[in-house]
Amino acid sequence: xxxxxxxxxxxxxxxxxxxxxxxxxxxxxxxxxxxxxxxxxxxxxxxxxxxxxxxxxxxxxxxxxxxxxxxxxxxxxxxxxxxxxxxxxxxxxxxx
Numbered sequence: 636x637x638x639x640x641x642x643x644x645x646x647x648x649x650x651x652x653x654x655x656x657x658x659x660x661x662x663x664x665x666x667x668x669x670x671x672x673x674x675x676x677x678x679x680x681x682x683x684x685x686x687x688x689x690x691x692x693x694x695x696x697x698x699x700x701x702x703x704x705x706x707x708x709x710x711x712x713x714x715x716x717x718x719x720x721x722x723x724x725x726x727x728x729x730x731x
Contacts, residue, residue: 637679638716638717638718639662639683639686639687639716639717639718639719640714640715640716640717641655641658641659641662641714641715641717642658642712642713642714642715643655643657643658643700643703643704643707643713643715644707645704645707645708652707654700654703654704655696655699655700655703655704655715656691656696656700659687659690659691659696660691662683662687663684663687663688663691666680666683666684666687667684670684682719685719686717686718686719686724687717689719689722689724690717690719690724690726693724693726695726699715699726699728702728703715703728706728706730711730711731712730712731713728713729713730713731714728714729714731715727715728715729716729
């Protein structure tokens with residue numbers, strides 16, 4: 636499975652942002668709808684769903700979310716790379 640990249644945005648008066656948790660939930664819902672609409676099972680899509688679900692259930696989510704929001708408030712661009720392999724979740728915060 637390819638890595639999942641989530642790019643949270645900071646909320647301002649002009650632009651509504653999305654936190655890391657909101658982005659992960661949105662992607663999870665997109666995967667679920669795609670899986671339900673498919674006639675056959677797509678292994679890649681199912682792995683993506685499992686990875687996003689693992690992220691949302693992870694105790695590290697709040698730490699990643701807080702750190703991403705702090706960096707965004709400082710005007711930095713932030714990405715969270717999610718790698719999920721055989722039940723092993725790895726998340727990496729990348730600052731541009």
